[in-house]
Amino acid sequence: MKKRMVLLDRDGTVIIERGFLGDPRGVELIPGAASAIKRLKKAGWAVAIVTNQSGVGRGHYTLAQMKATNARTLAGLRKAGARVDSLEFCPHHPEAELSRYRRVCNCRKPAPGMARRAARKAGATLKGCISVGDRIPDILLGQKLGGQGILVLTGYGRKHRKLARRQGVRPDKTARSLPSAVDWILKNS
Secondary structure, three states: OOOEEEEEOOOOOOOOOOOOOOOOOOEOOOOOOOHHHHHHOOOOOEEEEEEOOHHHOOOOOOOOHHHHHHHHHHHHHHHOOOOOOEEEEEEOEEEOHHHHHEEEOOOOOOOOOOOOOHHHOOEEEEEEEEEEEEEEEHHHHHHHOOOOOEEEEEHHHHHHHHHHHOOOOOOOOEEOOHHHHHHHHHHOO
């Protein structure tokens, strides 16, 4: 039987939200994020980070800078004793400044492309997956895959909780942070 998967947003969920972060020196793990990931892995979950990075397409930072920021995120997690099965990103946006990234794609959350790629790499199933993040697309990703979506109140979470209510989007759970989301996941699955 394949492992079930937890899909984590990067900015505002695993690392401190800093707007369009293109400088790896700005990477700072959210307190408790690494230990939360370790607990998921210990419980047998596959874990991936899936991150929309429209800042590339909008010209805020380069693909190389984004990859360096991702590498710094993974290094910080490793240093804290945590690892993820993969880190997937989408640089596209329908209104991107740079034409090579201007498109509606199958990878930008809540579309399933990054999740499917992550599941393939991890040898995991998306059946019953859970997505965790601070924005509406993070909630919708898990729900559109037939799983659950958890909204964390770190990053843009408080703002998106209000937006979700107005738009009729209902997270399966709202949690203070990634550690409390993981508490809920481990207790309820």
